[in-house]
Amino acid sequence: MKQYKYPNPTEYSTLLQRPGRDSEQLRNTAESIFSEVQRNGDQAVQKYTALFDGVTLDGMRVSKEAIEKATSGVPEVLRKAMQVAYQNISTFHEAQQTETLRVETQAGVLCWQEKRPIEAVGIYIPGGSAPLFSTVFMLAIPAQLAGCKRIVLCSPPSSKGTIAPEILYAANLCGVTEIFSVGGIQAIAALTLGTAQLPKVDKIFGPGNSYVTAAKQVATRYGVAIDMPAGPSEVLVFADDTAIPEYVAADLLSQAEHGADSQVILVSTSEKLLDQVQLEVAAQVEQLPRKEVATKALQHSKAILVANNTEALSVINMYAPEHLILAVRDARTVASEVQHAGSVFLGNYTPESAGDYASGTNHTLPTYGFARQYSGVSLDSFLKSITFQEITKEGLLALGPHVACMAAAEGLTAHQRAIEIRLRNDKK
Template sequence: MDRIDRIVRPKQSDIGKLLCRPQLEADSVSDTVSRIIETVRRDGDRALVSYAAKFDGAVIDSVLVSRSEMLKMAAKVDPALKNAIDRAAQNIRKFHEAQKPTDERVETEPGVYCWRKSIPLEHVGIYIPGGSAPLFSTVLMLAIPAQLSGCEKVVLATPPRSDGTIDPAICYAASITGVTTMVAAGGAQAIAALAYGTESVPAVDKIFGPGNRFVTEAKQQVAASQCAIDMPAGPSEIMVVVDRHSNLSFVAADMLSQAEHGPDSQSILVVLASTEEEGNEIVDTVERNIEIQAENLSRKTFVESSLRHAKAVIVTSVEECALVVNTYAPEHLIINLADFVELEQMVRNAGSVFLGQWACESAGDYASGTNHTLPTAGWARSYSGVSLDSFFKKITFQRITKQGLVSLGPSIETLAKAESLDAHANAVRIRLEASKKDQS
């Protein structure tokens, strides 16, 4: 394994450049994705069947997967895996149930009542990557909050396997989480089908889920004109904060767990040390642990490629550590410190935070209960991860009595005139005059 690049006490202005995310494929996929979207809009199911053969090597007669076929495939899942999925689902459901909105009602002044109502999205689409690592866990993360929020239709799209079937674990997760429609389609073509609809695929109001650069580009294109998406997304990433008291074999395992996602994933080590020498010794130990553990991994090729983008940042204070964390804004942040409270309170930008040596990122990815659909590429500065709230829209309501308008109206009229919006002012004035006639 290559030696991890080391950065010592960087200035804030340099952190973004020194910890830049990997850009393995600089060529744009925009034109390719645009053509795929247009083809699906024009040819519908026929395009999806054709793309399944072209990209997935699968011959399918229909893009829809029937409920009976879903259950047939789900039955093939090993009982031990079913039990693990059930347990994860239980915790995810419990955590998200606690997020059910409570709509507030406020009387801003006498006779003026304002409130919000949380309305579930009617139709949502969830995209589940297939390929070498079918993400059945993402079915739980997206379909469970959709079900809890009361979404009317939950349409799941995932690539077919070469024999035309859907991965059994994906089918089982879908069968227990309220998925109403399953579509055998992957890539940009699946996103196009969810956004615009086809003869068989119902169009949805919002699309959720991770994917490769084609899926990401497709989501951004449909979001510009047709359909909402959960958030911008990119390759997965992790930042692990350690000091001399940390269990460094745990740290190596966490960095490897992120690296195996793919060659464009990134692992960042932040070392809180009293001296640069001590920091380098810690990084050396982590490197040795990574080499030992990587030997036994099935996705070693991915790991080796990903770790070429790994960085180690050595800092000498909690304040410097917080500066690195908040500037980078990691998708996953593990604070593997015995005393993590001070740094925890300083975290402002992160997708999901794991505290202490026993909180591995794998727990959040699968079964602790929090959602693993998180902002990447620095978007944690402005986006939250998926939650129950992601499946609601908020509508504001107000009721104003005659007395309320009589009291508030003159102020509204003054404000409207100041902005030269005479019709706005008149809408108030005509009511105030009517209220005076009612009193006479």
């Protein structure tokens, strides 16, 4: 990690740049595959599965028997851990349910809001070298709690044509029965457009590599919503002299191992801590099976020394990190000043890994600075709000003249007449 000492605030925007992405090339590739899936359906999906995943499948849907068999392939200790995660995530997301909001804005004018589930959702679960079975919980649990009628899970197949048993076990635990062995751009295209085997959905959720991210952006042009725009995983750790260097280094590396394009940022008011963490990172990275990946990520990561908490918060809010760890004294006070972050972890004993797996919060979060505009996935992500209103005769007599006046001022005569006809008839 390159170290920067007391940078001028005017340098922050340059200093905090993310790794670049060739978005145009990615978008062109995604658009090409979408067009082919639109023309050739499952044939195109299977073509790209053979090309990218090296496996040819007769059918992409995972059978009920295969899903149930996965339970026996997961070690008992892991099953117990996954059940704890399932319970905590369920508890947190269930608590997000809200009552119907009803307000009488004036006498005789009643307005209310009710929530309805999105009917069909697709959830994408990355496979590859690190099958993210934890993401199944993060997406399927709130989808189930919201009452989505159709939950379709896609995950890339292994060279044997199978999905990791941990993913299937998690899906079974969440009650997901529509599972397809397909990944990459072709999976997003199939969920967007619908094929003979894969159903079209209304909204697509889930992380993925840069190709999947580009595909989700293309999906929006076909009238399908997505959870949020996203980029590579990232963490910013703000640590002072109360932080434990060994812990901070471990937290930084837990994100660096996600991918070579991940980025980790350390901000500190203590030069001594900065140096100690650098030494810990160098020692700990040598012990990682994914050392090569983490090392590449560290090449575009930063360690920044600032004078005080105010400057640290300026860096944090400008960067708008996906994950923010506050290993500082009086972390709650500091947290109250955070304006832009996906998820915040307070204190030395709250590692970001806990939120990734089992504390209860959702780990599907905005990255690449999108935390300035977007929230992480929650129960509301799977719901839409519908407003209702009911006006009595007396209510319209009181409100109507004001509406007619405003409509006339905008030159919308039909709007005006819709009110005045009612008012006139009431006087007959």
